[in-house]
Amino acid sequence: MEKEFLSGNFQLDETDHKILELLKQNAKLGTKEIAAQVGLTVTPTYERIRRMEKRGVIRSYIAVIDKKKQGFTLHVLCNVQLKSHAADYLDEFEQAIVQLAEVTDCYHIAGNFDYLLKINIRDMDSYAVFVKEKLAVIPHIATVQSSFVMRTLKEEY
Incomplete structure (x- = not known):
């Protein structure tokens, strides 16, 4: 075996x-x-x-933290579309996005958008600042579409 x-x-x-x-x-x-x-x-x-x-079936052992109890009450699913699929655009976006603490998960996806981001943040005002000062300054972004989680029914890790 x-x-x-x-x-x-x-x-x-x-x-x-x-x-x-x-x-x-x-x-x-x-x-x-x-x-x-x-x-x-x-x-x-x-x-x-x-x-x-x-x-590698078991990659790690983690503690699951309650984000709301930490003060992060807004959970955002953010779709990002880049201006082009040029390799350097993709690389530049990926290098920038993994540095942002607010982004807990980032998926390169197929479909109408290029990336799906999971973002945990304190509130709507903080999200507005995040978009303006951190997300919007990343080069080559064409479109950002945000959805706000109203309630989580199932979540696995």
């Missing part, structure tokens, strides 16, 4: 998926707790987790 795993032919089985689901719900669970819930002993559970870490 180790040889298959390292060669890239590794397939996750039902137990692996159960382990991943438990870790998604609570990354602080110990191996003993996970083992009990998936019906294995500690050693094979530990080995499965380590394999998934080595393979």
